[in-house]
Amino acid sequence: MAIIPHTALWAAIVLLFSTLCTAKTVTYDFNVTWVTANPDGLMERKVIGVNNQWPLPVIEVEKGDQLVVNMHNGLGDKNASIHFHGMYQNGTNEMDGPIMVTQCPIPPGADFVYNFTVNQNGTYWYHCHADYCYPDGYRQALIVHDTESYFYDQYEEEFTVTVSDWYHELVEGIAPDFLSVYNPTGAEPIPQAFLFNDTLNTNLVVKPNTTYLIRLINIGAFVAQYFYIEDHTFTIVEIDGIYTEPTEADTLYIAIAQRYAILLTTKNTTDKNYPIVTVADSALLDTIPSDLRLNLTNWLEYNADADHPQAVMTVDDATDLVPYDDFTLTPYDKMPLLPEPDYTLELSVNMEILGNGEGYALLNNISYTAAKVPTIFSVMSSGSLATNELVYGEFTHPIVLEHNDVVQVILNNNDGGSHPFHLHGHAFQVIDRTPSYGASFYSYVDGDPVPYNASNHTAFPAYPARRDTFVLPPQGHFVIRFVADNPGVWMFHCHIDWHLSQGLGMLFIEAPTQMQERLNIPQNHYDVCKTGGIPSEGNAAANTMDYLDLKGQNTQVGWLPGGFTARGVVALVFSCVSAVIGIAFLVVYGLSDLKFKGREEEGMGEGGKVGGKGVGKATVMEASRENSGEEVK
Structure with missing residues (x-):
């Protein structure tokens, strides 16, 4: 047994008591309600607010605090939850938030309590983790202040900046057209606007020759954004809650759900204001409407009376911008490369049309489909069978991890689009990625996918x-490592909300035996399941008698019959539509003919006219075109 020197022991005791004395309970009461807002000035719409207000409140705590959020679902017509994005929830997996994974959906009228200790620091955010929910405005920053950070005494003031895409229609209205036989390629809905702190034309008011901490968060649902400030550089000090070695940069690429903290020192002048520029990554958009503004100008305001100029774009396309490569950042704690993995998982991303003609996303040919019982409850009720992946169903794509194993995930992309993948419960080491940022980031799109080759790769950092x-990256790959030291059920998924709705996710069931020993799920969580009519025990099929019997489990849509292609599906769909329209034409024409003959026999017409108005093919053809969406001329 190691001997702890008296001085070290006393230091540890002092630190413990200091933490206990300074830690406090921070409580937020959230009544989640519908409100109206018009953040881009183009359309007023319903959004999800808190306590009848929108934007939502920024949650602010200090490292070591107990955070309590008393949530009431006052929406009336929609389930809800809260995921505290980036919080490891070590020992409190039940507070993580994704529905049918670590909790039941919170139905309208129900109450739920989130209660956990914040034992980390940095820049985070919170959002709804229910189906088609957070793009309707249910998302905001979560900041963990840390007076012991290495850069705490280097700045005078801090700003929190969120960037996001914005839709004018409720997500529940957009979704049916997205997952549809009429959208077999899975083209994501195009936003109507992009926002900066949930609005436009914002000033960050600064003083000359002063250093500021700026926290940047992409809280959108789809589109990554570039960020820079004209004629300024800055220093990166944090990514996703991990402090980094101070690194100078002038441009960042902030994908959905990513966060940065930067130190910015202002110029020693007040003669002008400088554009803060955010540019949407247009490579993610299938089409770019003529009225969609991809680049926004907000301002670093030195002088309120001076001009506020619009940004001058110096490149033809946003993909020509070269951001700082986050792969090259070094953590401030210099945590070394983890040892060779105990468990390696190789995954491939594919976007496919399944048997219903709609586009889905798959990892190793599985499109994530939630179980009938939240997976955490399957763990807690399955006894010694908890280590058997079969308990959790085939289509949740469950992987059981041994406690404290070093896990390596190889993720190959067979798709031409990029995907920001998020792992709940952990920060992971990024040890390999191809291609890199910059012009080469999209260089593989027109070629063949390049999977990871374990025998031919650059040296790991x-x-x-x-x-x-x-x-x-598009048609590229990355390799990550983490230690399975946090017992729980953790999602690993693409954070583009449209892609998660298509099934681009899976579950890690980490140390289920230790979960059963350590977790203490509050009765309130079981009550919410009962209110919503969702079982809280049993396997993925809600079978409590035989946990290895999955009869009746939720399944993904079946595969297309052999030989069908995307083009074939489209042809088949529109052939069927045309056939239906043709039959409708025959029926309408036939009925009109019978009606005409009946009236002619009564002596009410001559030469094919009734009451002086023609009843012929033109009228029927116009109706046919209207039904098919074709323009009527």
């Missing part, structure tokens, strides 16, 4: 960057 959300 000695001190790899760590974060909880990392971008999988």
